[in-house]
Amino acid sequence: AAAKPIIISTWDFGVAANKAGWAVLSKGGRALDAVEQAGWVPESDVKNQTVGYGGLPDRDGNVTLDACIMDEQGNCGAVLALEHIKHPISVARKVMEKTPHVMLAGAGALQFALENGFPKENLLTPESEKAWKEWLKTAEYAPVMNIENKQYEKSSPQMLPGNQYNHDTIGILAIDASGNISGGCTTSGMAYKLHGRIGDSPIIGAGLYVDNEVGGATSTGVGEEVVRNVGSFLVVELMRQGYSPEAACKEAVMRIIKKKPEIAKNIQVGFLAINKKGEHGAYAIQKGFSYAVCNDVKQDLLIPGKSYY
Numbered sequence: 001a002a003a004k005p006i007i008i009s010t011w012d013f014g015v016a017a018n019k020a021g022w023a024v025l026s027k028g029g030r031a032l033d034a035v036e037q038a039g040w041v042p043e044s045d046v047k048n049q050t051v052g053y054g055g056l057p058d059r060d061g062n063v064t065l066d067a068c069i070m071d072e073q074g075n076c077g078a079v080l081a082l083e084h085i086k087h088p089i090s091v092a093r094k095v096m097e098k099t100p101h102v103m104l105a106g107a108g109a110l111q112f113a114l115e116n117g118f119p120k121e122n123l124l125t126p127e128s129e130k131a132w133k134e135w136l137k138t139a140e141y142a143p144v145m146n147i148e149n150k151q152y153e154k155s156s157p158q159m160l161p162g163n164q165y166n167h168d169t170i171g172i173l174a175i176d177a178s179g180n181i182s183g184g185c186t187t188s189g190m191a192y193k194l195h196g197r198i199g200d201s202p203i204i205g206a207g208l209y210v211d212n213e214v215g216g217a218t219s220t221g222v223g224e225e226v227v228r229n230v231g232s233f234l235v236v237e238l239m240r241q242g243y244s245p246e247a248a249c250k251e252a253v254m255r256i257i258k259k260k261p262e263i264a265k266n267i268q269v270g271f272l273a274i275n276k277k278g279e280h281g282a283y284a285i286q287k288g289f290s291y292a293v294c295n296d297v298k299q300d301l302l303i304p305g306k307s308y309y
């Protein structure tokens with residue numbers, strides 16, 4: 001039997017992103033194209049202060065973006081701390097398809113993007129600049145849990161009750177009608193990070209991993225704790241051993257909690273996974289995580305992630 005296309009994405013804003021991906025999948029398109037198109041939605045959304053245009057800057061006021069993409073053949077590409085380009089997920093795809101490399105960072109990533117026709121844009125919106133200037137008054141680096149859903153609250157009719165916060169990294173996983181799996185992840189990273197800081201999101205194995213025999217996983221939240229545990233790779237390997245997507249995500253969360261219990265208490269990390277059969281699940285350290293699912297049955301389903309606390 002032919003595989004049923006499906007696309008899933010992190011957080012409440014995943015609903016809108018999935019719809020763009022579904023436009024590709026429902027016409028028989030490739031999972032890779034679907035995740036790229038889905039990534040464009042929050043990247044372009046000025047109200048979303050965690051991805052792309054409108055993202056909150058680092059402590060020096062620079063909007064620096066991280067993104068990666070991975071296809072069913074294990075091809076992958078990433079950009080790290082890319083500035084001035086609205087669609088880092090597409091630059092990551094170009095790195096994958098047009099270079100012998102996997103990752104490009106900073107000035108080199110920008111140079112590559114410009115050479116490939118991406119326009120140079122100012123990504124710091126007046127709203128994000130204002131928030132940064134407000135932050136500078138105390139200059140205390142204290143990531144807000146679930147900021148991705150919080151900041152979206154006013155504009156999102158999909159808001160789940162209990163999601164009082166808002167986060168901004170989008171992780172996307174899709175399976176197309178051929179049964180091929182691809183994934184993408186795109187973010188402006190933790191607000192007010194040190195200039196040059198890279199999170200988990202553009203790191204293959206940490207923020208995203210796809211193995212077409214098994215499934216895919218992606219993560220969101222405080223990236224340092226995900227990198228430490230190579231989170232998304234761990235989730236996929238656990239699924240390979242027979243864990244369900246949710247059980248695999250839970251085990252990865254437990255690994256973070258076990259390694260750094262004092263840190264884990266006060267931060268959010270969420271994992272999202274899908275297996276080859278199209279079964280999906282998620283697990284987070286804290287309440288407030290959600291993910292969106294889109295298939296031929298429902299295009300706007302929002303599922304609250306389970307959590308440890």
Ligand code: SD4
Nearest residue numbers: 168169189199220221223
């Ligand atoms: C990071 N994981 O840069 C990202 C941030 C994030 O929702 O997920 N925000 O560490």
